Amino acid sequence: MDATRRVVCNPELFNPVLTMGMQVSFILVVSHLFQLVLKPLGQPGPVAQILSGFVLGPSGISRIASIKKIFFQDLAGDYYETLALFSRIIIMFLIGLETDVPYMVRNLRQATIIAGGGCIMCTIFAVAITPFVYPQTAAQGPVVIMALTLAVILSNSGSPIVIHLAAELKFATTDFGRLAISSSLITDTYSILLLVVSSSSKHGWRFASWFLYGCLALTVIGAVIILNMYLANWLNRRNRDQKNLKNAEAFGILSVVVATAMAIEMMGFNSIVACFLIGSMFPKGGKTGRTLVPKLNYSVHNFIFPVYLGYMGFQADITAVNSFPNFGVIAVVILLSLGGKISGTLAACYYLKIPMNEAVLFGFLMNVKGYVDLVTISIGLQNKVSFCLLIISGSGFRP
Numbered sequence: 468m469d470a471t472r473r474v475v476c477n478p479e480l481f482n483p484v485l486t487m488g489m490q491v492s493f494i495l496v497v498s499h500l501f502q503l504v505l506k507p508l509g510q511p512g513p514v515a516q517i518l519s520g521f522v523l524g525p526s527g528i529s530r531i532a533s534i535k536k537i538f539f540q541d542l543a544g545d546y547y548e549t550l551a552l553f554s555r556i557i558i559m560f561l562i563g564l565e566t567d568v569p570y571m572v573r574n575l576r577q578a579t580i581i582a583g584g585g586c587i588m589c590t591i592f593a594v595a596i597t598p599f600v601y602p603q604t605a606a607q608g609p610v611v612i613m614a615l616t617l618a619v620i621l622s623n624s625g626s627p628i629v630i631h632l633a634a635e636l637k638f639a640t641t642d643f644g645r646l647a648i649s650s651s652l653i654t655d656t657y658s659i660l661l662l663v664v665s666s667s668s669k670h671g672w673r674f675a676s677w678f679l680y681g682c683l684a685l686t687v688i689g690a691v692i693i694l695n696m697y698l699a700n701w702l703n704r705r706n707r708d709q710k711n712l713k714n715a716e717a718f719g720i721l722s723v724v725v726a727t728a729m730a731i732e733m734m735g736f737n738s739i740v741a742c743f744l745i746g747s748m749f750p751k752g753g754k755t756g757r758t759l760v761p762k763l764n765y766s767v768h769n770f771i772f773p774v775y776l777g778y779m780g781f782q783a784d785i786t787a788v789n790s791f792p793n794f795g796v797i798a799v800v801i802l803l804s805l806g807g808k809i810s811g812t813l814a815a816c817y818y819l820k821i822p823m824n825e826a827v828l829f830g831f832l833m834n835v836k837g838y839v840d841l842v843t844i845s846i847g848l849q850n851k852v853s854f855c856l857l858i859i860s861g862s863g864f865r866p
Contacts, residue, residue, distance in 0.1 A: 487550060494519050494777035495770070512635060513628050513776050520777035526785045554775040556728045556742050557721070558627050561763045562652075563746020564756070565630070571649045577819055578649035582624075584815030585833050586657045589621035589807035596799060603796045615661050621804045623658035625835045626651040631772065632835065643825055647832045652743070654833060659740050680734045688741050691727045692748045695720070703753035712758040720759065808834045 494516075501515035521527060528534055571578065597614040629651040633639035639648070663681075702716055724745055728738035750756060809830035816826030 490523065490781075491550075491774050493523055494774055494781070497522060498773045498777055512772075513631060516773045516776035517779050519773075520779060520781035523777070524781035551775060551778050552732070553725065554771045554778075556725055556738060557763065557771055558767055558775065559739050559742035560721075560724050560746040561760075561767050562627055562630060563743040564749055564751070564760055564763070566648075566652070566743075566747045567645060568747050570645050571652075574646060574649060578646060578653055580819060581646070581650040581812060581815045581829060582653035582657065582833075584811035584813075584818075585624075585808040585830075586622045586654055586811070588811030588814075589804065590618045592803040592807045593617035593621050596803060599799070600796055603792050615664060617800070619658045619661050620800060621807055622654065622661075623836060624651040624654040624808075624833045626655045627772075628776075628835050629832055631768075632832075643828070647829060650829070651833060651835075656740055659737055662737055680736070684731050684734050684736050684741070687727060687730060688744055691723065691745055694723065695745065695749050698723070699750040699753065699755040702755050703750075709754065710757075711754055717758055717762060720755070804836075805834055 498512075498516040498519035501518050502512055505515050505518075506512075523529060594614050597610060597617055600617060601610055601613050626648065630639065630648055633644045633648060638644040698720065702712060724742060727745065728742055731738045731741050749759075809827075812830040812833050813826050816823075816829055821829070
């Protein structure tokens, strides 16, 4: 949110916008080229999209001075972060729209146990390695924030990417796929709760202020959910002869969602869960839901997702890993993230008597990382080694 304020107040708007537009165009073109090569090899779309950002970023061709001067102008990073914020809002709203809420409610116990197994193991590992990672990364701030940040890095699961992979690999509508998606959403909710605690420490809030702002945010979310119900019913009754909403009407609904998310961000909280809740509680029937889902699907899967995942790869700078201790930190984080999620998920599946082959697949799907790592960057670690650690550990596993 701080980056968005700097962007809005920046008098020199033209050049950074051109730079960001050019980079977005390059990411889209390069990601599609990589997908043409990797798709016959069985690799899903997110791999090509992250790889395109990695090639264009400081680990790739941006090491050339002339290209770096173009891509990394003043406040360019703030523009990229603002673009990622708006992309995250739309993605999570769409995920909420497409979520099978009755199925989640019916299988809440199973999904919670599977998610909880991996989260508990990863949190234990995060606390255990904090005394080792803290001095190696030369981090600043309280050790507790480092422990919370590591817990988020190890335990988060990229639910948008899990959903994207499930759709591409044709198992999104199976019981296994829906349970995996539900578990990844619960895992990300746990990670966001840890981020909320971290952000409260970052802002220096007292418990009373934090509680007051939290209640206000929940009130705003509830009010918007009720408003959307009335708005969707009104739009469904309006102009009954029309099969779909007009673009202006769909834009109005999205404006309400974006304004709500920005208000929650300004309160100091993260809007990921809020956007998901607003989307999941949005009325699915009628022409309103029938219009929003295909319009957002096309935009997200063809433009927003490639750019957002490309931005993930664009952040990675392997030049920061310039010593053996730094490499050791990254290796430890990746191994513990894999080990914690797999061991915890296998234990949970054994308790639920889920077959071993499905349990192993659950373990690997829960290891997919995504957007939570990008949010963690602005809250937790502040130096280049920590920054690279977050991105590489976040991209350390792709099925």
